[in-house]
Amino acid sequence: TDDTRIRAAIPTIKKVLAEGGSVILMSHMGRPKKNPDPKYSLEQIVPAVEKNLGTKVEFAGDCIGEKAAEMAKNLKPGQVMLLENLRFYAEEEGKPRGLAEDASKEEKDAAKKALKEGPQKEFVKKLASLADCYINDAFGTAHRKHASTAVIADYFDAGNKMLGYLMEKEVKAIAAVMEKPAHPFCAIIGGSKVSSKIGVIKALIEKVDSIIIGGGMTYTFAAAQGGKVGDSICEPDMFPVALEILELAKQKGVQLVMSPDALIADAFSADANTDVAPADNIPDGWEGVDIADEGKKAFREHILGCKTILWNGPVGVFEIDKFATGSKEVALAIAEATKKGAYSLIGGGDSVACINKFGLADQVSYISTGGGALLEYIEFGDLPGVAAIRD
Ligand code: AMP
Numbered sequence: 001t002d003d004t005r006i007r008a009a010i011p012t013i014k015k016v017l018a019e020g021g022s023v024i025l026m027s028h029m030g031r032p033k034k035n036p037d038p039k040y041s042l043e044q045i046v047p048a049v050e051k052n053l054g055t056k057v058e059f060a061g062d063c064i065g066e067k068a069a070e071m072a073k074n075l076k077p078g079q080v081m082l083l084e085n086l087r088f089y090a091e092e093e094g095k096p097r098g099l100a101e102d103a104s105k106e107e108k109d110a111a112k113k114a115l116k117e118g119p120q121k122e123f124v125k126k127l128a129s130l131a132d133c134y135i136n137d138a139f140g141t142a143h144r145k146h147a148s149t150a151v152i153a154d155y156f157d158a159g160n161k162m163l164g165y166l167m168e169k170e171v172k173a174i175a176a177v178m179e180k181p182a183h184p185f186c187a188i189i190g191g192s193k194v195s196s197k198i199g200v201i202k203a204l205i206e207k208v209d210s211i212i213i214g215g216g217m218t219y220t221f222a223a224a225q226g227g228k229v230g231d232s233i234c235e236p237d238m239f240p241v242a243l244e245i246l247e248l249a250k251q252k253g254v255q256l257v258m259s260p261d262a263l264i265a266d267a268f269s270a271d272a273n274t275d276v277a278p279a280d281n282i283p284d285g286w287e288g289v290d291i292a293d294e295g296k297k298a299f300r301e302h303i304l305g306c307k308t309i310l311w312n313g314p315v316g317v318f319e320i321d322k323f324a325t326g327s328k329e330v331a332l333a334i335a336e337a338t339k340k341g342a343y344s345l346i347g348g349g350d351s352v353a354c355i356n357k358f359g360l361a362d363q364v365s366y367i368s369t370g371g372g373a374l375l376e377y378i379e380f381g382d383l384p385g386v387a388a389i390r391d
Helices: 004-018 042-053 066-074 105-117 119-128 151-155 165-178 198-205 217-224 236-252 293-304 325-339 349-357 372-380 384-390
Strands: 023-025 057-059 080-082 134-136 161-163 185-189 210-213 255-258 261-265 274-278 287-291 308-312 343-346
Touching (some): 004 042, 042 057, 105 119, 151 384, 161 165, 165 343, 165 372, 185 293, 198 210, 198 372, 210 293, 217 255, 236 255, 255 293, 261 293, 287 325, 293 325, 308 325, 343 349
Parallel strands (some): 023 080, 185 210, 185 308, 210 255
């Protein structure tokens, strides 16, 4: 559906070919649970890779095994081969398959340990034996300690493993924002749940001047402070965390900006009835699905006053056009601020999809190919995929 990540990997591949090397591409697509699974075969991307690279790409049909090994051995300088989806093997992620649904945590942990200590090592050895050099250019999965993204680096000497150009570009773009940002620095954090963004919000409080909180998270914050959120998405077990964030922001002098109003819907669908309500007083039977006029005005004005802007997560259910106008306003304001000289970094599949949906991709400073990786890099200041190459 989208070749952004393929295009992003091309400069590194071309560099290797231009220097007289041959390239074995390995990657994953989707979350296959079996081997093989034609729906997720990487054979489908061969035409897109060939088109972007301008070179023929041979498909190996598997990622390990005799055929792949034979093809790798016979590769000549300038030639490219593509391995089959790494995630056809449970060894790639190190997540055991076929466990009984009612397996206990102990059983699951034991199966994971056994997989990582046995089959995963064999799998990685076979992958590593295909090549002389290992380049990691997969920023989008650099926060995972998987066989192909981190473990494999142990099988190459320091001089024979490196980061690709995309990785370098991504890491530099994030460093530009996190290390020496121009102020005021605002992070816009949307999406569905507090639980998945909590770590990054806490880390950002140490760095930014303000955080715009949008999306489904709004209602956990509202309810934690005694508001009424109707049927909106809400995580009661996150109330203490939401209150802690509010307190922490106050202590650090970080402004938390939330929409005073909400677009509410009586169903999670395009043909739902809609209305507007205060974000902390939503009637039962209705749920907050986007920001409304007051929120749009507040977010826009705030964004226009900033010099560094980081955006992760839509501020509404942008997949449904009727609920996408808040996210569109945010995207437009970011583009306008960028035009006025602000540095804007957009990351996370959904925010990037928003920017693309509204045709603004060329009006922001940097679009990251990573979602989880971007957030974890901000949170921890490092990523397993990057550390594996360096250490
Ligand atoms: P995340 O993966 O956490 O960044 O969340 C992205 C998802 O959040 C998108 O699919 C949005 O539809 C969803 N989202 C945004 N606002 C809301 C909301 N008010 N209620 C439910 N889901 C939302």
